[in-house]
Amino acid sequence: MRFVIIGGDAAGMSAASRARRNQKDLEIIVLEATGDVSYSACGMPYNLADPERDMDDLVVRAASVFREKQGIDLRLGHRAEVLDRQAKKVRGTTSDGSPFELGYDKLLIATGANPIIPDIPGADLPGVVALKSLEDGRRLKQLLAERNVKRAVIAGMGYIGLEMAESLNERGIPVDMVKPRAQLLPWMHEKLSSMVQEELDAHDVSLLTGQRIEGIEASGDGLRVQCTSMELDTDLVLFAIGVRPNNELAKQAGLELGPGEAIAVNPSLQTTDPDIYSVGDCADAFHVVTGKRVWIPLALRANRGGRAVADHVTGSDVALQGIAGTAIFKVFGLQVARTGLSLKEAQDAGFDPLESVVFTRSRAHRHPGASQIGVHMIGDRKTRRLLGVQILAREGIHRIDAAAVGLHAGMTVEEFHECDLAYAPPFGPTWDPLHIAAQQVMKQF
């Protein structure tokens, strides 16, 4: 049997490795459009912060290891362009321009997502970048090394935008962050997002809300950025306004798409064609709280999904439970995490959400070194189910995982509150911040 994988990043290579472990005689072919496989894409902003680090140290496993140690037929520079479901064939072009054609028994589309770059004048100027592939990372690193970047503009305030603001700041490059909407992190409770705002202020990151980039032009050695109501002079423009699932093959082949036009898959990661799987940033998932399809591109799911596809292809009856949308990031000294639904997501999903926002200390009464922890918890009035949690802290952020497990278990807020969470004075108050947030929701039931 031949298992063809399109895309050699986290999802694709997890699937390839796992399939090989499961079945020694399976023919496994990976088609990767770029020259890179198996690198920590999430690590790029942190790598960029340090001029001494080589971008290539993010490569987790070299192509040669997959080929020689695992017997995986890894074809770099192979861009898949046409998917012929009737003939069970993939056609495409190699980086040297030659066409190729390849039959499959089982196919995995793990093509990931592409950063959105708005269709505006100057989006293709040198110094205007996005950060997706390792090649993007190398280019940006080189640009930072070679150009005298005195100032940068970041469009978008998602994880990557915030991480890159910190990264550039560490290199002594002042950053202007621009975004069209007034709210900093729309999914976050305002009392918490104001903590993020303060942290950015404290590090001289300027936030320009209500500003959309309308056009960019070269200006002397640098760039002039035309925003909604202002002009910014800068040396670098990074677009981090979001990503789109790379769904072209699936779309063209008539496979069903789900939310955000991600490729729709069942719990076994099969698309509407049972011989074609999809996983990673290009595919959707079921949300453990709503039970509905959702598109939340995150690395753990890509890895988990890759393994699951391999298991299913090699004969196991795998069905994944779904995702809680757990995410964590750092904004300078502030740790930010969420799991489950935001208030608006809960309303949109048909719940009648109640919320609490509590601020406690990260350590016990009078324990030295304590800092503030903010917790936002959402529960459903009718079923009393725990729906979502957000945490901002300077230590102890991993308690978000407790909430994630509670969501997977379908716990009510009361059941979650009954959990025996860890306490000692250096680690928190006796009643954990999560308990206290739960108590404030429970009072409203």
Place this chain on the structure above:
Amino acid sequence: MRFVIIGGDAAGMSAASRARRNQKDLEIIVLEATGDVSYSACGMPYNLADPERDMDDLVVRAASVFREKQGIDLRLGHRAEVLDRQAKKVRGTTSDGSPFELGYDKLLIATGANPIIPDIPGADLPGVVALKSLEDGRRLKQLLAERNVKRAVIAGMGYIGLEMAESLNERGIPVDMVKPRAQLLPWMHEKLSSMVQEELDAHDVSLLTGQRIEGIEASGDGLRVQCTSMELDTDLVLFAIGVRPNNELAKQAGLELGPGEAIAVNPSLQTTDPDIYSVGDCADAFHVVTGKRVWIPLALRANRGGRAVADHVTGSDVALQGIAGTAIFKVFGLQVARTGLSLKEAQDAGFDPLESVVFTRSRAHRHPGASQIGVHMIGDRKTRRLLGVQILAREGIHRIDAAAVGLHAGMTVEEFHECDLAYAPPFGPTWDPLHIAAQQVMKQF
């Protein structure tokens, strides 16, 4: 109705405050043998580390607040000595030697636990101490201030012993820790306890295993400690070899005792006399994994139980789920946590446990600042249930709470492994250390 509470620490005062919030006209009387209420007992080792801190800053709420703001009749220096269940009366003696007698409708025994001091010659010498009450803390603090303590011996290697080793070390006092058993922390997997050992070694805490203190005598300005096969010259001996439930009233009144001779209570915290409740370090609990009675004295349970008693007394039909035995402590820079059963506890409870021990990094591949995380996970071969987790780390220890929630939810190891735990490069590898430990258990199913 009169609600009498014996003991004014965490459990008792939680019950008193909550009962008042629940019911404005309830007569609430607290009998406290010492002169202190509502202090953070767990904070004492950390307070002792800092000569500048006042021991009394551990008082969370002053007696006057309970009396004046909450209308709680708080009687300090009242030692309850006899419980007459037929007459529903408590008799005792005040600190000035006067007898008292008090009727009750509902009674809460929240008398805590007492440190075990072995019956050996010299146990009553000045400079030989234990650490339980705030008064113990004040005495030890004064002793450290006034005596020239150049060296200390700590008997026992539980949480308090380890915390005090660190505390004294911070004050520049070298510590010899002595314990009879060879193993450092018998409940911990050896591969993990060796990390604790290394941390103690790195801080010049000397570990003398196989040594029991047989006697102590005055020697010059200091003390000479006779151990099993050696003599130690020291200035301070701290007994931290464990605690015993303070069960005398209950025993004398014929109430049933459970494991460790703790007072046996049902999920509503009632003893075998339904008008008498018990909670805190003197009472037992049900374990969420085994469903069996267990005695694990910990602060969160005391607080939770106190509230639950108040709710039950004031008419709510409260039944607590039980405890997972989640504990966390610090050994210098090392963070140590556990929840659920150890391997031996799992065997003793009739499970057929499988275990994994994994060591991973605390941050993603090549992310700077990473340190080692060790995880020990235990699952049941037959039911595949998650039974227990231990973690040692230098950051990210709060992921123990995820395991605790998994235990409360009765998850299998596979279900736990499906949980969408948080990932970003500064916070862990893509597959969380908990996932990796679960995978290693799952391989054995």
